[in-house]
Amino acid sequence: MRRPMTEIARIRLRRVIVAALLTVAEAACAGQEIPPEQPPVLASFSASAIANGATLAALGDCAVCHTAPDGSPYAGGQGIQTPFGTVYATNITPDPTTGIGQWTLDAFRRAMRDGIDREGRHLYPVLPYPHFIHATDDDIAAMYAFLMTREPVTRQAPKNHLTFPFNWRPLLAAWNAWFLRPGIWQPDAAHDAEWNRGAYLVDAIGHCGACHTPHNAAGAEQRGQTLAGGEAEGWFAPALATNSQAPVPWSVDALTGYLRTGFDAGHGAAAGPMALVTHQLAAVPDTDVRAMAVYIGSLMPPKPAGAEAAPRPRPVADPQTTAIFDGACGACHGGDAPMTRNGAPSLALSTAINAPASRNVVDVILHGLPWREGHAGPYMPPFSDSLTDAQVASLAAYVRARYTVRQPWQDIDATVREARRQGGGS
Secondary structure, rough: OOOOHHHHHHHHHHHHHHHHHHHHHHHOOOOOOOOOOOOHHHOOOOOOHHHHHHHHHHHHHHHHHEEEOOOOOOOEEOEEEOOEEEOOOOOOOOOOOOOOOOOOOOHHHHHHHHOOOOOOOOOOOOHHHHHHOOOOOHHHHHHHHHHHHOOOOOOOOOOOOOOOOOOOOOHHHHHHHHHOOOOOOOOOOOOOHHHHHOOOOOOOOHOHHHHHHEEEEOEEEOOOOOOOOOOEOEEEEEOOOOOOOOOOOOHHHHHHHHHHEEEEEOOEEEEOOHHHHHHHHHHHHHHHHHHHHHHHHHOOOOOOOOOOOOOOOOOOOOOHHHHHHHHHHHHOOOOHHHHHHHOOOOHHHHHHOOOOOHHHHHHHHHOOOOOOOOOOOEOOOOOOOOHHHHHHHHHHHHHHHOOOOOOOOOOOHHHHHHHHHHHOOO
């Protein structure tokens, strides 16, 4: 006599069926494997290609994502926070087992342009292939030459921590079909060579829009909103276009200096992921950084008369928060503080304090600006252990009200809780 199937057995059977269907679908959506090959002979790459590849890798921030805090350059392991979970950057050294040592140039090019690895698996667009798809063949080959001549490191990246269904890679085939826009970048004849060089570096190699453009619910950049401001790893990436809220308009010289050093006296200091980007840009030719500044500057609002004047602060009557500010911040940020007298910008000029969201100010109060040995840039201690969530929220609201004429931020309490939960991200 056949026994009735129990509920547990039914659940197990459904899971088996779903797993089988997903496996079949994954096989159907996967790309074709490109056979492995022995690592190319180093002498096969020209010195000029390697040097150009080094510059492009710095412009593309490859080391920022593909180097873990405790790891070797380009050996992977860095966790990238996304709204769907954490994606870990892979090893892109020429190690033959855990890296790309057995990848041909064709395999590398396919990953960079189509988001499909050598074995045919779809890659998550945390790798900014929606931007790299516009890079030239020569530049992709140069980046390949540079990476294949790095020191091989054996290190397997941790498994991604993504929730279902985002951990199911075949969904990326549909994502690519809907959002990926192929085509190598083409110059605009209406602009000069410097502007075009900057546009190419910003849009393709530098993939600035991956952070500075708002994303839709599927994680794709919103069309028609390029460089209108976005979010990256818990930090707000300010607008670089006509809706820029910088209290003093950026000049090309100011942008160039900021991109190279992470600091500008009229705007403030780079923090979070942007600080790491500026460390990379410090090593590339001045001409490339200035070209990026020329292009970005052309997108920003024109400079009105009297733009050099700082916004007039609003009076704030909050003795308790004033005392917190004077005790925690005043020694550096007060009107007569030595740092302010020596060229540091007033908080009234801070891009973070003038931003439409409070996240960057909250992050900096909680986690500070870390000291980076060997790199130019500001330092600020963290206050996460000395200030409560309520005090951080009150302090953020205080500097917004005291140093700007903009509307108060909303939901600062929730922002503080989320920022403390996620950590600094820098």
